[in-house]
Amino acid sequence: MIQIFKNSFIVFALFASMPLLAQQKDIKLPPEATEFWEPVPKKVTPGTQNHLPPSDAIVLFDGNNLNNFISARTGGFPEWKVENGAFTVTPRTGDIQTKQGFGDMQLHIEWTAPTVIKGEGQGRGNSGIFLMSLYEVQVLDSYESRTYSNGQAGSIYKQHPPLVNAMKAPGEWNTYDIFFTAPKFNADGMLVSPAKVTVIHNGILVQHNTEIKGPTEYIGIPNYKAHPAEMPIKLQDHGDLVSYRNIWVRKL
Known part of the structure; x- marks a missing residue:
């Protein structure tokens, strides 16, 4: 039954x-x-090569001068040296930062570690790219130099190691293509959504839509605090002769 x-x-x-x-x-x-026909995507003309700025890019450094930067310490003109289409950190003069603020962005930047090798670990070819002046993508000569994994080149410093070590040898130019989503805060200053970043290092994905835990801290746990929707990009003076060139950004 x-x-x-x-x-x-x-x-x-x-x-x-x-x-x-x-x-x-x-x-x-x-x-x-x-099918939908609106909105029509805006026309953007690519650069003649993929590493060159497209038509809607803001060129921050074209090899000629540092007019788009100021000293983060004094607010005056940067003391870093421009030569042969690149500029180099002048140690102990302090960080430099863009005059303009940025939030969500696509950033292209090229850098090279000094050919005269000094030090090991964090004392070797050290600098950093601080998105919104707060969130650091590490710059370091970690080609053949051991350090903590979340502090090597391509890391979100002290938070996330890169997926792989894509470094080129000292004296060769490295490329970062960085896709950054800024954190969002409500009217009361509470975090609504954290920052996220994707980093392509020399054509290799090393950070994949990585969630940033908060502003970069050398010691301690990162914690978000409300800040403006757009802030300068900062380049770090860590005392090493790191050079930069071909810097451009697209607001997203």
């Missing part, structure tokens, strides 16, 4: 589902039903 009831229930369930299956099967939409 129980078996007959079970079989009857299965047959009933099968027939009950047939109208739904038939209804789903009978839905026919024209191709136009899943």
Whole structure:
């Protein structure tokens, strides 16, 4: 008797589902039903090569001068040296930062560690790119120099190590293509969504939509505090002769 009831229930369930299956099967939409024509994507002309700025980029350094930067310490003109289409950290003069603020962005920047190798670990070719002046993508000569994994080149400093070590040898130019989503805060200053970053190092993905835990801290746990929607990009003077060139950014 129980078996007959079970079989009857299965047959009933099968027939009950047939109208739904038939209804789903009978839905026919024209191709136009899943097409939309607005908004029309803005036309952007790519650079003649992928590392060159597209037509909507803000060029921060084109090899000629540091007019788009100021000293983070004094607010005056940077003391870093421009030569041969690049500029180099002048040790103990302090960080430099962009005059303009940025939030969500695509940043292209090229850098090289000094060919005269001094020190090991964090004392070797050290600098940093601080997005919104707060969130550091590490710059370091970690080509053949061991250090803590979340402090090597391509790391989100003291938070996330890179997926791989994509470093080139000292004296060769490294490329970072950084895609950054700024953190969002509500009117009360509470964090709504954390910052996220994707980093491509020399054409290799090393950070994949990585969630940033908060502003970079050398000691202690990072904690978000509300800040403006756009802030300068800062480059770090860590005392080493790191050089930069070909810097451009697109606001997203």
